Amino acid sequence: MKTYGGRYKVSREIYYGVPAGWRRDEMIRTHRELGGSFDITGPEAAEPDAPGCMPDRWHWLQYRATLYRIVDGVDAGDPACAEMAVRYIELHHIGSYSGYLRAPLARALSRVALSDGQIERLVRVFCSMVNTRDYPWEFAAYLKLWRRLAARAPASPAGLGQ
Numbered sequence: 001m002k003t004y005g006g007r008y009k010v011s012r013e014i015y016y017g018v019p020a021g022w023r024r025d026e027m028i029r030t031h032r033e034l035g036g037s038f039d040i041t042g043p044e045a046a047e048p049d050a051p052g053c054m055p056d057r058w059h060w061l062q063y064r065a066t067l068y069r070i071v072d073g074v075d076a077g078d079p080a081c082a083e084m085a086v087r088y089i090e091l092h093h094i095g096s097y098s099g100y101l102r103a104p105l106a107r108a109l110s111r112v113a114l115s116d117g118q119i120e121r122l123v124r125v126f127c128s129m130v131n132t133r134d135y136p137w138e139f140a141a142y143l144k145l146w147r148r149l150a151a152r153a154p155a156s157p158a159g160l161g162q
Contacts, residue, residue, distance in 0.1 A: 008094040010094050010095070012053075012055075013055055014094070014095060015094065015095050015096055016053060016054040016055055016060065016095065016096050017054075017055060017056060017060070017095065018056065018059050018060055018063040019091060019093040019095065022063055022067075022088070022091075022093070023059055023062070023063060024059070024062035024063060024065075024066045027040065027063075027066045027067075027070070027084065028040060028041060028066070030084060031070075031073075031080050031081070031084060034079075034080035034083055034084070035079075035080055036073065036078050036079075036080030036081060037078055037080070038069075038072070038073035038076050038078035038080075038081055039069075040066055040069040040070055040072075040073055040081065041069075042065060042066070042069050044062065045061040045062050045064065045065035046061065047061055054096070060096075064097060064101065067088065067101045067105070068101075068104070070084050070085055070088075070105070071085070071104045071105055071108045074105070074108035074109060074111075074112055075108050075111065075112075077112060082109060082112055082114060082118070083118070085105040085106075085108060085109050086109065086114070086118045086121055086122060088101070088102065088105055089102055089105060089106065089109075089122065089125060089142075090121060090122075090125055092125070092136075099136050099137035099138040100137075100138075102136075102138045102141070102142075103137075103138035103140075103141040104141075106138060106141040106142050106144070106145045107141055107144070107145070109122070109145055110144060110145040110148045110149075114149070114152075119149050119152065122145070122146070122149060123146065123149060123150075126142055126143075126146045129142070
């Protein structure tokens with residue numbers, strides 16, 4: 001079996017697929033349940049040059065486009081979009097384009113106020129990456145976010161200053 005994702009060794013279906021719970025309709029429903037006010041629906045995504053090797057190309061395009069709208073929602077100050085961005089970073093899905101999706105989410109999160117719980121969750125993710133020497137492509141964006149969070153974070157055993 002051929003594997004994808006570099007050191008992570010994931011199957012083709014996972015690498016080119018949409019993570020569970022992150023299809024466009026699922027993200028819209030979650031956003032609504034979180035009380036989101038920013039419109040993340042947007043038009044249907046269509047890209048003629050998207051990789052044709054994907055098992056479910058249409059859903060993957062909608063997933064990617066919706067995550068970019070979540071970035072816009074974080075920038076617009078929608079707390080539901082910020083929560084979804086934190087959840088996606090926590091998910092650490094290894095798939096096609098996933099690092100390119102997480103980096104703008106991290107950059108957007110560095111520009112908004114986060115709850116103490118969200119800060120602790122992100123710090124836990126970043127500390128875990130350091131402890132396991134797992135430095136994904138988007139780690140530079142995480143590092144910038146982490147520095148901003150460290151200045152705002154409550155004292156916690158989650159790994160700040162330890």
